[in-house]
Amino acid sequence: MAEPWFAARRALSPRKRLILSILSFVLPLALWSAVSYSPLLWHPEVLVSDPGSVSYFSAGMRVDKKVFAEESAKAQAAGLPVPQGEPTNPVYLPAPHEVAKAFYSAFTTEPRRSGEKWLHESLWDSIQVIFWGFMISSLVGVPLGILCGTYDAIARINEPFIEFFRYLPAPAFGALAVAILGIHDAPKIAIIFIGTFFQQVLVVSNTTRKLDPALLEAALTLGAKRLALLFRVVIPGIVTDLYKDMRILLGWAWTYLIVAELIGTSSGITWFITQQARYKNFDNVYAAIMIIGIIGLATDLLLAWLGKRIFPWQRSV
Protein backbone atom coordinates (compact mmCIF):
# COMPACT_ATOMS: atom_id res chain seq x y z
CA MET A 1 0.00 0.00 0.00
CA ALA A 2 2.89 2.29 0.75
CA GLU A 3 4.11 1.62 -2.77
CA PRO A 4 5.39 4.92 -4.20
CA TRP A 5 3.89 6.53 -7.31
CA PHE A 6 7.31 7.47 -8.63
CA ALA A 7 9.99 4.75 -8.66
CA ALA A 8 12.39 4.53 -11.58
CA ARG A 9 11.59 1.61 -13.90
CA ARG A 10 9.21 -0.04 -11.44
CA ALA A 11 5.82 -1.20 -12.61
CA LEU A 12 2.85 0.17 -10.66
CA SER A 13 0.11 -2.06 -9.32
CA PRO A 14 -2.59 -2.94 -11.88
CA ARG A 15 -5.09 -0.72 -10.04
CA LYS A 16 -2.85 2.32 -10.17
CA ARG A 17 -2.07 1.69 -13.80
CA LEU A 18 -5.76 1.52 -14.64
CA ILE A 19 -6.49 4.70 -12.73
CA LEU A 20 -3.73 6.57 -14.55
CA SER A 21 -4.78 5.19 -17.94
CA ILE A 22 -8.31 6.42 -17.40
CA LEU A 23 -7.02 9.76 -16.14
CA SER A 24 -4.93 10.21 -19.29
CA PHE A 25 -8.21 10.53 -21.18
CA VAL A 26 -10.27 12.10 -18.42
CA LEU A 27 -7.87 14.97 -17.70
CA PRO A 28 -7.85 16.51 -21.22
CA LEU A 29 -11.61 16.00 -21.34
CA ALA A 30 -12.00 17.74 -17.99
CA LEU A 31 -9.89 20.67 -19.16
CA TRP A 32 -11.95 20.93 -22.33
CA SER A 33 -15.19 20.76 -20.32
CA ALA A 34 -13.98 23.42 -17.89
CA VAL A 35 -13.15 25.83 -20.70
CA SER A 36 -16.43 25.06 -22.42
CA TYR A 37 -18.88 25.11 -19.52
CA SER A 38 -17.57 27.61 -17.00
CA PRO A 39 -18.26 31.16 -18.33
CA LEU A 40 -15.42 32.54 -16.22
CA LEU A 41 -12.77 30.61 -18.15
CA TRP A 42 -11.74 32.19 -21.43
CA HIS A 43 -15.09 32.78 -23.28
CA PRO A 44 -13.68 35.74 -25.26
CA GLU A 45 -16.84 36.34 -27.30
CA VAL A 46 -20.49 37.11 -26.69
CA LEU A 47 -23.29 35.26 -28.44
CA VAL A 48 -25.91 37.94 -29.14
CA SER A 49 -29.46 36.86 -28.24
CA ASP A 50 -31.14 40.25 -28.71
CA PRO A 51 -29.42 42.96 -30.78
CA GLY A 52 -31.22 45.75 -28.92
CA SER A 53 -30.56 49.06 -30.59
CA VAL A 54 -27.20 48.10 -32.13
CA SER A 55 -27.81 48.22 -35.85
CA TYR A 56 -25.17 45.75 -37.00
CA PHE A 57 -25.83 43.13 -34.32
CA SER A 58 -28.18 40.28 -35.06
CA ALA A 59 -29.42 37.36 -32.97
CA GLY A 60 -27.03 34.39 -33.06
CA MET A 61 -24.04 36.60 -33.95
CA ARG A 62 -20.73 36.22 -32.11
CA VAL A 63 -18.98 39.46 -31.25
CA ASP A 64 -15.84 40.24 -29.36
CA LYS A 65 -16.42 40.80 -25.65
CA LYS A 66 -14.86 44.27 -25.78
CA VAL A 67 -16.99 45.39 -28.75
CA PHE A 68 -20.12 44.11 -27.03
CA ALA A 69 -19.28 45.98 -23.84
CA GLU A 70 -18.62 49.25 -25.77
CA GLU A 71 -21.86 48.96 -27.74
CA SER A 72 -23.83 48.15 -24.57
CA ALA A 73 -22.37 51.20 -22.82
CA LYS A 74 -23.16 53.42 -25.82
CA ALA A 75 -26.77 52.16 -25.97
CA GLN A 76 -27.19 52.65 -22.24
CA ALA A 77 -25.82 56.17 -22.37
CA ALA A 78 -28.22 57.02 -25.20
CA GLY A 79 -31.11 55.43 -23.29
CA LEU A 80 -31.77 53.01 -26.11
CA PRO A 81 -32.52 49.24 -25.69
CA VAL A 82 -29.37 47.44 -24.55
CA PRO A 83 -28.22 44.36 -26.52
CA GLN A 84 -28.45 41.03 -24.70
CA GLY A 85 -26.14 38.05 -24.97
CA GLU A 86 -24.02 35.55 -23.07
CA PRO A 87 -20.33 34.85 -23.08
CA THR A 88 -19.24 32.10 -25.44
CA ASN A 89 -16.18 30.49 -26.91
CA PRO A 90 -15.16 30.98 -30.56
CA VAL A 91 -16.95 28.84 -33.11
CA TYR A 92 -13.87 26.67 -33.59
CA LEU A 93 -14.10 25.35 -30.02
CA PRO A 94 -17.38 23.50 -29.67
CA ALA A 95 -18.31 22.07 -26.26
CA PRO A 96 -17.79 18.35 -25.55
CA HIS A 97 -21.50 17.53 -25.71
CA GLU A 98 -21.77 19.14 -29.15
CA VAL A 99 -18.90 17.02 -30.44
CA ALA A 100 -20.39 13.97 -28.77
CA LYS A 101 -23.64 14.65 -30.57
CA ALA A 102 -21.71 15.14 -33.81
CA PHE A 103 -20.35 11.59 -33.52
CA TYR A 104 -23.87 10.52 -34.27
CA SER A 105 -25.15 13.43 -36.34
CA ALA A 106 -22.09 13.53 -38.61
CA PHE A 107 -23.04 10.10 -39.85
CA THR A 108 -26.69 11.01 -40.31
CA THR A 109 -26.23 14.45 -41.87
CA GLU A 110 -27.06 14.27 -45.52
CA PRO A 111 -24.36 15.74 -47.78
CA ARG A 112 -25.08 19.32 -48.82
CA ARG A 113 -24.96 18.52 -52.47
CA SER A 114 -26.13 15.37 -54.14
CA GLY A 115 -23.19 13.30 -55.35
CA GLU A 116 -21.13 14.25 -52.32
CA LYS A 117 -20.27 11.47 -49.93
CA TRP A 118 -21.65 10.62 -46.53
CA LEU A 119 -19.16 10.44 -43.68
CA HIS A 120 -19.10 6.65 -43.63
CA GLU A 121 -18.39 6.59 -47.35
CA SER A 122 -15.55 9.07 -46.92
CA LEU A 123 -14.14 7.02 -44.09
CA TRP A 124 -14.31 3.87 -46.16
CA ASP A 125 -12.41 5.64 -48.96
CA SER A 126 -9.69 6.63 -46.51
CA ILE A 127 -9.38 3.14 -45.08
CA GLN A 128 -9.04 1.71 -48.57
CA VAL A 129 -6.30 4.17 -49.49
CA ILE A 130 -4.39 3.33 -46.30
CA PHE A 131 -4.91 -0.37 -46.80
CA TRP A 132 -3.65 -0.50 -50.36
CA GLY A 133 -0.76 1.89 -49.75
CA PHE A 134 0.40 -0.07 -46.72
CA MET A 135 -0.26 -3.43 -48.33
CA ILE A 136 1.71 -2.74 -51.51
CA SER A 137 4.53 -1.22 -49.47
CA SER A 138 4.66 -4.25 -47.15
CA LEU A 139 4.49 -6.81 -49.95
CA VAL A 140 7.72 -5.41 -51.36
CA GLY A 141 9.26 -3.76 -48.32
CA VAL A 142 9.13 -6.60 -45.81
CA PRO A 143 10.78 -9.27 -48.01
CA LEU A 144 13.34 -6.74 -49.20
CA GLY A 145 14.05 -5.66 -45.62
CA ILE A 146 14.51 -9.25 -44.48
CA LEU A 147 16.85 -9.97 -47.40
CA CYS A 148 18.84 -6.80 -46.66
CA GLY A 149 19.15 -7.81 -43.02
CA THR A 150 20.22 -11.33 -43.92
CA TYR A 151 22.54 -10.90 -46.90
CA ASP A 152 25.14 -8.18 -46.87
CA ALA A 153 25.28 -8.11 -50.67
CA ILE A 154 21.59 -7.25 -50.96
CA ALA A 155 21.91 -4.67 -48.20
CA ARG A 156 24.86 -2.95 -49.87
CA ILE A 157 23.16 -2.63 -53.23
CA ASN A 158 19.87 -1.32 -51.81
CA GLU A 159 20.36 0.48 -48.55
CA PRO A 160 22.52 3.46 -49.61
CA PHE A 161 19.90 4.55 -52.15
CA ILE A 162 16.99 3.88 -49.78
CA GLU A 163 18.82 5.78 -47.06
CA PHE A 164 18.93 8.76 -49.46
CA PHE A 165 15.39 8.39 -50.73
CA ARG A 166 13.77 8.26 -47.30
CA TYR A 167 14.80 11.88 -46.69
CA LEU A 168 12.76 13.02 -49.67
CA PRO A 169 9.42 14.11 -48.23
CA ALA A 170 6.61 11.99 -49.61
CA PRO A 171 4.22 14.93 -50.15
CA ALA A 172 6.79 16.47 -52.51
CA PHE A 173 5.94 13.72 -54.94
CA GLY A 174 2.28 14.77 -55.01
CA ALA A 175 2.34 16.66 -58.29
CA LEU A 176 4.44 13.96 -59.91
CA ALA A 177 2.12 11.23 -58.67
CA VAL A 178 -0.90 13.03 -60.12
CA ALA A 179 0.86 13.58 -63.45
CA ILE A 180 1.74 9.91 -63.70
CA LEU A 181 -1.22 8.21 -62.00
CA GLY A 182 -4.15 10.53 -62.59
CA ILE A 183 -6.30 12.33 -60.06
CA HIS A 184 -8.15 9.54 -58.27
CA ASP A 185 -6.99 7.05 -55.66
CA ALA A 186 -3.80 5.86 -57.38
CA PRO A 187 -1.63 8.92 -56.58
CA LYS A 188 -2.90 8.88 -52.97
CA ILE A 189 -1.90 5.25 -52.60
CA ALA A 190 1.46 6.16 -54.16
CA ILE A 191 2.07 8.87 -51.51
CA ILE A 192 1.31 6.42 -48.68
CA PHE A 193 3.61 3.94 -50.39
CA ILE A 194 6.46 6.44 -50.71
CA GLY A 195 5.96 7.56 -47.13
CA THR A 196 6.01 4.01 -45.78
CA PHE A 197 8.18 1.90 -48.05
CA PHE A 198 11.64 3.38 -47.55
CA GLN A 199 11.32 3.54 -43.79
CA GLN A 200 9.91 0.05 -43.80
CA VAL A 201 12.85 -1.53 -45.62
CA LEU A 202 15.32 0.06 -43.22
CA VAL A 203 13.33 -0.75 -40.10
CA VAL A 204 12.80 -4.37 -41.16
CA SER A 205 16.43 -4.90 -42.16
CA ASN A 206 17.50 -3.45 -38.83
CA THR A 207 15.16 -5.77 -36.95
CA THR A 208 16.51 -8.70 -38.97
CA ARG A 209 20.08 -7.80 -38.01
CA LYS A 210 19.13 -7.85 -34.34
CA LEU A 211 18.41 -11.59 -34.49
CA ASP A 212 20.82 -13.37 -32.15
CA PRO A 213 23.57 -14.73 -34.47
CA ALA A 214 24.04 -17.66 -32.08
CA LEU A 215 20.67 -19.00 -33.29
CA LEU A 216 22.00 -19.06 -36.85
CA GLU A 217 25.16 -20.77 -35.64
CA ALA A 218 23.13 -23.37 -33.76
CA ALA A 219 21.07 -23.99 -36.90
CA LEU A 220 24.24 -24.37 -38.97
CA THR A 221 25.61 -27.02 -36.62
CA LEU A 222 22.26 -28.82 -36.94
CA GLY A 223 22.62 -29.01 -40.69
CA ALA A 224 20.51 -26.05 -41.83
CA LYS A 225 21.53 -24.69 -45.22
CA ARG A 226 20.80 -21.53 -47.20
CA LEU A 227 17.03 -21.46 -47.62
CA ALA A 228 16.29 -23.40 -44.44
CA LEU A 229 18.38 -20.84 -42.61
CA LEU A 230 16.25 -18.02 -44.03
CA PHE A 231 12.84 -19.64 -43.72
CA ARG A 232 13.33 -21.77 -40.59
CA VAL A 233 15.51 -19.47 -38.51
CA VAL A 234 15.67 -15.87 -39.69
CA ILE A 235 12.00 -15.32 -40.47
CA PRO A 236 10.48 -17.13 -37.47
CA GLY A 237 13.18 -15.57 -35.30
CA ILE A 238 12.22 -12.00 -36.17
CA VAL A 239 8.50 -12.41 -36.80
CA THR A 240 7.41 -11.08 -33.41
CA ASP A 241 9.58 -7.97 -33.67
CA LEU A 242 8.49 -7.60 -37.28
CA TYR A 243 4.89 -7.59 -36.13
CA LYS A 244 5.64 -4.79 -33.67
CA ASP A 245 7.41 -2.84 -36.42
CA MET A 246 4.38 -3.20 -38.66
CA ARG A 247 2.12 -1.79 -35.97
CA ILE A 248 4.32 1.28 -35.65
CA LEU A 249 4.66 1.65 -39.42
CA LEU A 250 0.90 1.44 -39.87
CA GLY A 251 0.65 4.43 -37.54
CA TRP A 252 3.08 6.33 -39.77
CA ALA A 253 1.03 5.42 -42.83
CA TRP A 254 -1.99 7.13 -41.21
CA THR A 255 -0.01 10.34 -40.82
CA TYR A 256 0.53 10.44 -44.58
CA LEU A 257 -3.17 9.97 -45.22
CA ILE A 258 -4.17 13.62 -44.78
CA VAL A 259 -1.54 14.83 -47.24
CA ALA A 260 -2.31 12.03 -49.67
CA GLU A 261 -6.00 12.86 -49.70
CA LEU A 262 -5.39 16.50 -50.59
CA ILE A 263 -3.68 15.40 -53.80
CA GLY A 264 -5.66 15.31 -57.02
CA THR A 265 -9.36 15.39 -56.21
CA SER A 266 -9.55 15.69 -52.46
CA SER A 267 -11.36 12.74 -50.97
CA GLY A 268 -11.98 10.60 -47.94
CA ILE A 269 -11.98 11.79 -44.38
CA THR A 270 -9.80 14.79 -45.29
CA TRP A 271 -12.34 15.96 -47.80
CA PHE A 272 -15.05 15.60 -45.16
CA ILE A 273 -13.03 17.60 -42.63
CA THR A 274 -12.21 20.48 -45.00
CA GLN A 275 -15.79 20.55 -46.23
CA GLN A 276 -17.23 20.69 -42.70
CA ALA A 277 -14.73 23.36 -41.68
CA ARG A 278 -15.85 25.41 -44.67
CA TYR A 279 -19.45 25.20 -43.38
CA LYS A 280 -18.18 26.04 -39.90
CA ASN A 281 -19.46 22.71 -38.55
CA PHE A 282 -16.54 22.45 -36.20
CA ASP A 283 -18.28 19.86 -34.06
CA ASN A 284 -18.20 17.55 -37.09
CA VAL A 285 -14.56 18.43 -37.69
CA TYR A 286 -13.61 17.38 -34.17
CA ALA A 287 -15.72 14.26 -34.42
CA ALA A 288 -14.01 13.26 -37.68
CA ILE A 289 -10.52 13.90 -36.27
CA MET A 290 -11.35 11.83 -33.22
CA ILE A 291 -12.74 9.04 -35.38
CA ILE A 292 -9.30 8.79 -37.03
CA GLY A 293 -7.73 8.53 -33.58
CA ILE A 294 -10.23 5.92 -32.47
CA ILE A 295 -9.73 3.83 -35.62
CA GLY A 296 -5.95 4.04 -35.17
CA LEU A 297 -5.98 3.09 -31.49
CA ALA A 298 -8.57 0.36 -32.00
CA THR A 299 -6.57 -1.19 -34.87
CA ASP A 300 -3.42 -1.16 -32.75
CA LEU A 301 -5.13 -2.73 -29.74
CA LEU A 302 -6.70 -5.33 -31.99
CA LEU A 303 -3.33 -6.15 -33.55
CA ALA A 304 -1.68 -6.34 -30.12
CA TRP A 305 -4.38 -8.73 -28.94
CA LEU A 306 -4.08 -10.81 -32.13
CA GLY A 307 -0.30 -10.88 -31.76
CA LYS A 308 -0.57 -12.67 -28.43
CA ARG A 309 -2.63 -15.36 -30.13
CA ILE A 310 -0.52 -15.72 -33.26
CA PHE A 311 2.78 -16.01 -31.36
CA PRO A 312 2.10 -18.34 -28.43
CA TRP A 313 5.75 -18.50 -27.35
CA GLN A 314 5.55 -14.86 -26.39
CA ARG A 315 2.77 -15.38 -23.90
CA SER A 316 4.92 -16.72 -21.12
CA VAL A 317 7.78 -14.26 -21.60
Add this chain to the structure above:
Amino acid sequence: MSENPVSYLDQSDSVRDRFTRLRQRPVVLQVNNLCKQFDHGGVQTTALHNISFQTHRREFVCVIGPSGCGKSTLIRILAGLETASSGEVLLDGQPVHGPGPERGMVFQGYTLFPWLTVKKNVMFGLERMGKSYGTAEAEARQWINMVGLEKFENHYPSQLSGGMKQRVAIARALAAQPRILLMDEPFGALDAQTRARMQAYLLEIWKNIDVTILFITHDLDEAVFLADRILVLKAHPGEVQELIEVPVPHPRGPGCLLSPEFLATRAHIEQLIHPPAEESYSLSEEHLNLVRMVKVGDAVSTVF
Protein backbone atom coordinates in the same frame (compact mmCIF):
# COMPACT_ATOMS: atom_id res chain seq x y z
CA MET B 1 51.36 -47.86 -8.19
CA SER B 2 53.10 -45.98 -5.42
CA GLU B 3 50.90 -45.53 -2.39
CA ASN B 4 51.94 -42.17 -1.06
CA PRO B 5 52.01 -39.53 -2.42
CA VAL B 6 49.70 -40.27 -5.35
CA SER B 7 50.67 -38.73 -8.66
CA TYR B 8 48.29 -37.95 -11.50
CA LEU B 9 50.46 -40.26 -13.59
CA ASP B 10 49.66 -43.26 -11.45
CA GLN B 11 47.01 -45.40 -13.09
CA SER B 12 45.42 -48.47 -11.65
CA ASP B 13 45.62 -51.57 -13.82
CA SER B 14 42.03 -51.31 -14.94
CA VAL B 15 42.48 -47.63 -15.86
CA ARG B 16 45.71 -48.35 -17.71
CA ASP B 17 43.93 -51.17 -19.54
CA ARG B 18 41.14 -48.85 -20.50
CA PHE B 19 43.50 -46.25 -21.93
CA THR B 20 45.32 -48.92 -23.91
CA ARG B 21 42.04 -50.02 -25.43
CA LEU B 22 40.95 -46.42 -25.96
CA ARG B 23 44.09 -45.63 -27.94
CA GLN B 24 43.34 -48.56 -30.24
CA ARG B 25 39.93 -47.21 -31.17
CA PRO B 26 39.62 -45.38 -34.48
CA VAL B 27 40.44 -41.67 -34.47
CA VAL B 28 37.33 -39.52 -34.89
CA LEU B 29 38.75 -36.03 -34.79
CA GLN B 30 42.27 -35.18 -35.80
CA VAL B 31 43.59 -31.63 -35.40
CA ASN B 32 46.91 -30.85 -37.07
CA ASN B 33 48.97 -27.71 -36.41
CA LEU B 34 45.97 -25.49 -36.07
CA CYS B 35 46.80 -21.76 -35.91
CA LYS B 36 44.53 -18.77 -35.63
CA GLN B 37 45.56 -15.14 -35.89
CA PHE B 38 43.24 -12.22 -35.36
CA ASP B 39 43.82 -8.89 -36.99
CA HIS B 40 42.77 -5.98 -34.81
CA GLY B 41 43.30 -2.89 -36.93
CA GLY B 42 46.66 -4.02 -38.24
CA VAL B 43 47.80 -5.52 -34.94
CA GLN B 44 48.18 -9.29 -35.23
CA THR B 45 47.38 -11.38 -32.21
CA THR B 46 47.84 -15.11 -32.14
CA ALA B 47 44.89 -16.83 -30.48
CA LEU B 48 45.95 -20.37 -31.22
CA HIS B 49 49.41 -21.66 -32.06
CA ASN B 50 50.15 -25.10 -33.45
CA ILE B 51 47.37 -27.00 -31.76
CA SER B 52 47.51 -30.71 -32.51
CA PHE B 53 45.61 -33.52 -30.86
CA GLN B 54 43.26 -36.34 -31.67
CA THR B 55 40.20 -37.86 -30.11
CA HIS B 56 39.24 -41.50 -30.33
CA ARG B 57 35.81 -42.92 -30.79
CA ARG B 58 33.55 -42.55 -27.75
CA GLU B 59 36.23 -40.67 -25.90
CA PHE B 60 35.41 -37.77 -23.59
CA VAL B 61 37.99 -34.99 -23.95
CA CYS B 62 37.92 -31.79 -21.94
CA VAL B 63 39.75 -28.66 -22.97
CA ILE B 64 40.77 -26.41 -20.11
CA GLY B 65 42.91 -23.33 -19.84
CA PRO B 66 43.07 -19.85 -18.40
CA SER B 67 40.90 -17.14 -19.93
CA GLY B 68 42.41 -15.92 -23.17
CA CYS B 69 43.86 -19.29 -24.12
CA GLY B 70 41.55 -19.47 -27.13
CA LYS B 71 39.53 -22.50 -26.06
CA SER B 72 36.32 -20.99 -27.42
CA THR B 73 38.06 -20.08 -30.67
CA LEU B 74 39.30 -23.65 -30.92
CA ILE B 75 35.86 -25.19 -30.55
CA ARG B 76 34.34 -22.67 -32.95
CA ILE B 77 36.94 -23.62 -35.56
CA LEU B 78 36.18 -27.31 -35.00
CA ALA B 79 32.48 -26.58 -35.43
CA GLY B 80 33.25 -24.69 -38.63
CA LEU B 81 31.87 -21.40 -37.33
CA GLU B 82 35.29 -19.79 -37.74
CA THR B 83 38.10 -20.56 -40.13
CA ALA B 84 41.61 -21.41 -39.03
CA SER B 85 44.53 -19.33 -40.31
CA SER B 86 46.44 -22.54 -40.99
CA GLY B 87 46.38 -26.20 -40.09
CA GLU B 88 43.69 -28.74 -40.70
CA VAL B 89 40.82 -30.48 -38.97
CA LEU B 90 40.00 -34.03 -40.03
CA LEU B 91 36.82 -35.83 -39.11
CA ASP B 92 37.09 -39.57 -39.74
CA GLY B 93 40.07 -38.74 -41.90
CA GLN B 94 38.22 -36.24 -44.08
CA PRO B 95 39.06 -32.52 -43.91
CA VAL B 96 36.10 -30.41 -42.79
CA HIS B 97 35.08 -27.04 -44.15
CA GLY B 98 32.27 -25.01 -42.64
CA PRO B 99 29.68 -26.16 -40.14
CA GLY B 100 27.83 -29.43 -40.48
CA PRO B 101 25.49 -31.71 -38.55
CA GLU B 102 28.18 -34.36 -38.06
CA ARG B 103 29.76 -31.96 -35.55
CA GLY B 104 26.96 -31.09 -33.14
CA MET B 105 27.41 -28.16 -30.82
CA VAL B 106 26.00 -27.16 -27.45
CA PHE B 107 26.52 -23.51 -26.57
CA GLN B 108 26.77 -21.87 -23.19
CA GLY B 109 23.82 -19.62 -24.04
CA TYR B 110 21.46 -22.56 -24.80
CA THR B 111 20.51 -21.10 -28.23
CA LEU B 112 17.19 -22.92 -28.33
CA PHE B 113 14.80 -21.56 -30.93
CA PRO B 114 12.35 -19.58 -28.81
CA TRP B 115 9.51 -19.92 -31.32
CA LEU B 116 9.61 -23.73 -31.28
CA THR B 117 8.41 -26.08 -28.57
CA VAL B 118 10.84 -28.50 -26.96
CA LYS B 119 9.74 -31.21 -29.36
CA LYS B 120 10.06 -29.01 -32.45
CA ASN B 121 13.47 -27.82 -31.30
CA VAL B 122 14.70 -31.40 -31.10
CA MET B 123 13.06 -32.15 -34.45
CA PHE B 124 14.90 -29.27 -36.14
CA GLY B 125 18.03 -31.21 -37.04
CA LEU B 126 16.06 -34.36 -37.90
CA GLU B 127 13.92 -32.48 -40.40
CA ARG B 128 17.04 -30.90 -41.93
CA MET B 129 18.25 -34.45 -42.56
CA GLY B 130 15.18 -34.91 -44.75
CA LYS B 131 13.25 -37.16 -42.38
CA SER B 132 9.48 -37.09 -42.61
CA TYR B 133 7.55 -35.27 -39.92
CA GLY B 134 6.34 -38.52 -38.37
CA THR B 135 9.77 -40.13 -38.20
CA ALA B 136 11.35 -36.94 -36.90
CA GLU B 137 8.67 -36.61 -34.24
CA ALA B 138 9.05 -40.21 -33.08
CA GLU B 139 12.83 -39.90 -32.88
CA ALA B 140 12.63 -36.54 -31.14
CA ARG B 141 10.36 -38.09 -28.50
CA GLN B 142 13.00 -40.72 -27.74
CA TRP B 143 15.68 -38.09 -27.27
CA ILE B 144 13.40 -36.01 -25.09
CA ASN B 145 12.66 -39.08 -22.99
CA MET B 146 16.36 -39.71 -22.66
CA VAL B 147 16.92 -36.29 -21.07
CA GLY B 148 13.79 -36.79 -18.94
CA LEU B 149 11.70 -33.96 -20.34
CA GLU B 150 8.76 -35.89 -21.81
CA LYS B 151 6.37 -33.87 -19.68
CA PHE B 152 7.68 -30.68 -21.21
CA GLU B 153 7.73 -31.58 -24.90
CA ASN B 154 5.07 -28.99 -25.73
CA HIS B 155 6.59 -26.23 -23.63
CA TYR B 156 8.40 -23.28 -25.14
CA PRO B 157 12.02 -22.62 -24.08
CA SER B 158 11.03 -19.51 -22.13
CA GLN B 159 9.01 -21.74 -19.81
CA LEU B 160 12.01 -23.89 -18.87
CA SER B 161 14.76 -23.49 -16.29
CA GLY B 162 18.40 -23.15 -17.34
CA GLY B 163 19.21 -26.79 -16.66
CA MET B 164 16.17 -27.96 -18.61
CA LYS B 165 17.05 -25.70 -21.53
CA GLN B 166 20.53 -27.18 -21.66
CA ARG B 167 19.12 -30.69 -21.57
CA VAL B 168 16.96 -29.81 -24.57
CA ALA B 169 20.02 -28.35 -26.31
CA ILE B 170 21.92 -31.60 -25.69
CA ALA B 171 19.00 -33.68 -26.96
CA ARG B 172 18.71 -31.44 -30.01
CA ALA B 173 22.41 -31.75 -30.83
CA LEU B 174 22.44 -35.54 -30.27
CA ALA B 175 19.29 -36.08 -32.32
CA ALA B 176 21.18 -35.07 -35.46
CA GLN B 177 23.50 -38.01 -34.62
CA PRO B 178 26.80 -36.17 -34.76
CA ARG B 179 30.11 -38.04 -34.90
CA ILE B 180 31.40 -35.64 -32.29
CA LEU B 181 29.57 -33.43 -29.82
CA LEU B 182 31.27 -30.09 -29.21
CA MET B 183 30.29 -28.44 -25.93
CA ASP B 184 31.36 -24.87 -25.25
CA GLU B 185 31.17 -24.32 -21.47
CA PRO B 186 27.63 -25.67 -21.56
CA PHE B 187 27.09 -25.58 -17.80
CA GLY B 188 28.87 -22.29 -17.18
CA ALA B 189 25.66 -20.35 -16.66
CA LEU B 190 24.11 -22.85 -14.25
CA ASP B 191 24.22 -22.77 -10.45
CA ALA B 192 26.55 -25.22 -8.69
CA GLN B 193 23.88 -27.78 -7.78
CA THR B 194 22.30 -27.88 -11.22
CA ARG B 195 25.74 -28.08 -12.78
CA ALA B 196 26.66 -31.14 -10.69
CA ARG B 197 23.40 -32.81 -11.70
CA MET B 198 23.98 -31.97 -15.37
CA GLN B 199 27.49 -33.43 -15.23
CA ALA B 200 26.12 -36.71 -13.92
CA TYR B 201 23.43 -36.65 -16.62
CA LEU B 202 25.99 -36.04 -19.31
CA LEU B 203 28.18 -38.97 -18.21
CA GLU B 204 25.08 -41.16 -18.18
CA ILE B 205 24.13 -40.11 -21.70
CA TRP B 206 27.67 -40.50 -22.97
CA LYS B 207 27.85 -44.02 -21.58
CA ASN B 208 24.73 -45.04 -23.47
CA ILE B 209 25.32 -43.41 -26.82
CA ASP B 210 28.00 -43.84 -29.43
CA VAL B 211 29.30 -40.31 -29.40
CA THR B 212 32.64 -38.62 -28.89
CA ILE B 213 32.56 -35.51 -26.74
CA LEU B 214 34.85 -32.51 -26.75
CA PHE B 215 34.00 -30.37 -23.79
CA ILE B 216 35.33 -26.87 -23.07
CA THR B 217 35.39 -25.67 -19.49
CA HIS B 218 37.29 -23.44 -17.13
CA ASP B 219 36.17 -25.45 -14.10
CA LEU B 220 38.91 -27.86 -12.92
CA ASP B 221 36.56 -30.15 -11.01
CA GLU B 222 34.26 -30.38 -14.00
CA ALA B 223 37.12 -31.30 -16.32
CA VAL B 224 38.57 -33.99 -14.03
CA PHE B 225 35.14 -35.39 -13.20
CA LEU B 226 34.04 -35.74 -16.83
CA ALA B 227 37.09 -36.37 -18.97
CA ASP B 228 39.02 -39.37 -20.15
CA ARG B 229 41.74 -37.00 -21.20
CA ILE B 230 42.23 -33.31 -20.56
CA LEU B 231 43.84 -30.98 -23.04
CA VAL B 232 45.42 -28.17 -21.03
CA LEU B 233 46.01 -24.99 -22.99
CA LYS B 234 48.07 -22.00 -21.98
CA ALA B 235 47.39 -18.44 -22.96
CA HIS B 236 49.16 -15.86 -25.17
CA PRO B 237 49.45 -17.60 -27.49
CA GLY B 238 47.05 -20.50 -27.01
CA GLU B 239 49.19 -23.61 -27.11
CA VAL B 240 48.84 -27.18 -25.92
CA GLN B 241 50.55 -27.38 -22.58
CA GLU B 242 49.83 -30.97 -21.73
CA LEU B 243 47.43 -33.75 -22.62
CA ILE B 244 46.55 -35.53 -19.40
CA GLU B 245 45.07 -39.00 -19.01
CA VAL B 246 42.70 -38.81 -16.06
CA PRO B 247 43.42 -41.75 -13.73
CA VAL B 248 40.04 -41.60 -11.98
CA PRO B 249 38.26 -44.91 -12.66
CA HIS B 250 34.76 -45.23 -14.12
CA PRO B 251 31.96 -45.23 -13.14
CA ARG B 252 32.34 -41.85 -11.53
CA GLY B 253 30.01 -40.58 -8.86
CA PRO B 254 30.07 -37.78 -6.32
CA GLY B 255 32.38 -39.96 -4.16
CA CYS B 256 35.23 -39.80 -6.65
CA LEU B 257 35.62 -36.06 -6.08
CA LEU B 258 37.64 -36.83 -2.96
CA SER B 259 39.58 -39.82 -4.29
CA PRO B 260 43.40 -39.43 -4.27
CA GLU B 261 43.56 -39.75 -8.09
CA PHE B 262 41.05 -36.97 -8.49
CA LEU B 263 42.83 -34.65 -6.08
CA ALA B 264 46.24 -35.35 -7.56
CA THR B 265 45.05 -34.67 -11.09
CA ARG B 266 43.24 -31.56 -10.00
CA ALA B 267 46.30 -30.28 -8.16
CA HIS B 268 48.49 -30.90 -11.18
CA ILE B 269 46.21 -28.95 -13.54
CA GLU B 270 45.81 -26.21 -10.99
CA GLN B 271 49.57 -25.87 -10.95
CA LEU B 272 49.73 -25.85 -14.78
CA ILE B 273 47.15 -23.14 -15.11
CA HIS B 274 48.26 -21.03 -12.16
CA PRO B 275 51.99 -21.78 -11.95
CA PRO B 276 53.81 -20.91 -8.69
CA ALA B 277 56.07 -18.53 -10.63
CA GLU B 278 53.19 -16.14 -10.82
CA GLU B 279 52.66 -16.36 -7.10
CA SER B 280 54.37 -13.05 -6.33
CA TYR B 281 52.10 -11.37 -8.83
CA SER B 282 48.91 -12.87 -7.45
CA LEU B 283 50.06 -12.24 -3.88
CA SER B 284 50.25 -8.52 -4.47
CA GLU B 285 46.70 -8.71 -5.73
CA GLU B 286 45.55 -10.24 -2.50
CA HIS B 287 46.72 -7.26 -0.53
CA LEU B 288 44.78 -4.60 -2.31
CA ASN B 289 45.96 -1.10 -1.84
CA LEU B 290 42.90 0.12 -0.08
CA VAL B 291 42.48 3.32 1.78
CA ARG B 292 40.37 2.66 4.85
CA MET B 293 37.01 4.07 3.99
CA VAL B 294 35.57 4.22 7.45
CA LYS B 295 35.23 7.31 9.56
CA VAL B 296 37.78 7.75 12.31
CA GLY B 297 36.20 6.52 15.53
CA ASP B 298 33.67 4.43 13.64
CA ALA B 299 31.69 2.21 16.00
CA VAL B 300 32.85 -1.03 14.32
CA SER B 301 36.58 -0.65 13.86
CA THR B 302 37.32 -4.13 12.59
CA VAL B 303 35.34 -7.00 11.19
CA PHE B 304 37.26 -9.61 13.18
